Amino acid sequence: MGRSPCCAKGVNRGAWSLQEDQILINFIKTHGQGRWRSVAQKAGLKRCGKSCRLRWLNYLRPDIKRGEISADEEDLIIRLHSLLGNRWALIAKRLPGRTDNEIKNYWNTNLAKKSHDKKAKLPIKLPQTKPEGEKSIEKPEVKAQTYNSVKCSKAPLIPPQEIQLTSALQNEILVPLDDDSFNFLMEIDFGDLVSVPVVDFPDHARCGQMNVRKSDTVNHVKGDDDNCILSLQSEDGFVHENEMKGVQIQPSLDLELKRVASFLELEEDEWNGDGH
DNA sequence: AAGGGTTTCAACCGCCTCTCA
DNA sequence: GTGAGAGGCGGTTGAAACCCT
Numbered sequence: 607m608g609r610s611p612c613c614a615k616g617v618n619r620g621a622w623s624l625q626e627d628q629i630l631i632n633f634i635k636t637h638g639q640g641r642w643r644s645v646a647q648k649a650g651l652k653r654c655g656k657s658c659r660l661r662w663l664n665y666l667r668p669d670i671k672r673g674e675i676s677a678d679e680e681d682l683i684i685r686l687h688s689l690l691g692n693r694w695a696l697i698a699k700r701l702p703g704r705t706d707n708e709i710k711n712y713w714n715t716n717l718a719k720k721s722h723d724k725k726a727k728l729p730i731k732l733p734q735t736k737p738e739g740e741k742s743i744e745k746p747e748v749k750a751q752t753y754n755s756v757k758c759s760k761a762p763l764i765p766p767q768e769i770q771l772t773s774a775l776q777n778e779i780l781v782p783l784d785d786d787s788f789n790f791l792m793e794i795d796f797g798d799l800v801s802v803p804v805v806d807f808p809d810h811a812r813c814g815q816m817n818v819r820k821s822d823t824v825n826h827v828k829g830d831d832d833n834c835i836l837s838l839q840s841e842d843g844f845v846h847e848n849e850m851k852g853v854q855i856q857p858s859l860d861l862e863l864k865r866v867a868s869f870l871e872l873e874e875d876e877w878n879g880d881g882h
Numbered sequence: 883a884a885g886g887g888t889t890t891c892a893a894c895c896g897c898c899t900c901t902c903a
Numbered sequence: 904g905t906g907a908g909a910g911g912c913g914g915t916t917g918a919a920a921c922c923c924t
Contacts, residue, residue, distance in 0.1 A: 620918085692914085707892075
């Protein structure tokens with residue numbers, strides 16, 4: 607059964623007039639915001655509630671910052687987008703005075719192309735599928751190396767714990783975070799979830815992003831060319847492994863932090879449920 | 883100056899989640 | 904537990920502004 611349309615017939619559409627703006631501002635000054643449908647009615651605006659809400663939040667609010675996006679803001683948008691994807695509302699919360707709509711528009715008109723161009727220029731050599739008749743390409747040797755694992759504890763995050771990656775862990779991919787990335791994550795309030803960049807494989811640079819509970823520890827990721835198995839440990843010690851297909855492949859940690867968002871959320875019932 | 887193409891961004895659309903009766 | 908209303912969100916649209924020839 608379909609829902610009744612939000613906007614009844616006979617309401618104004620399109621650009622707001624100065625007079626309409628003033629009516630809305632005056633009404634909200636007196637009565638406060640919220641109950642948008644009744645705002646439209648009580649203020650005498652021939653607009654639907656959603657339209658009033660949008661106009662207020664994206665344009666009329668007194669704390670809206672006008673003017674060009676600064677270089678710092680742009681940098682933050684890029685970093686947040688690489689971490690969160692198109693979650694504009696979440697990104698906007700980290701940029702005081704900027705609206706999700708503004709950031710979305712700015713991304714689509716200015717940054718999407720930049721981002722695309724940047725990726726296109728990056729040399730990526732990956733043995734995804736081996737050409738017929740050609741011998742298989744060897745996996746890179748993983749040298750003993752220090753990585754930071756991420757304890758996704760309740761905010762603030764616990765500082766990264768040092769883990770020694772040995773040659774015995776060949777084919778395993780830990781979750782590396784450089785200081786910048788870790789500090790960046792520390793500043794973000796993700797609610798119940800935190801997005802964690804996954805993976806860095808010398809030469810292969812296989813990367814992705816996933817959401818885990820703050821109370822979970824990411825143990826490691828076992829990977830091959832097309833699949834990864836994520837190993838997570840919950841507070842009560844339960845170890846859960848998830849298969850992740852089609853991992854985003856990008857070359858550097860700072861650029862790559864990418865999607866697979868909601869991946870674990872799909873599994874949440876399963877590992878919240880009985881016996882776990 | 884005019885006309886056509888491109889870009890920008892405010893506003894809309896439809897879906898989803900949350901809340902409450 | 905269920906359904907309806909309200910708010911929130913990301914994707915899309917289209918009018919206005921801008922640019923180029």
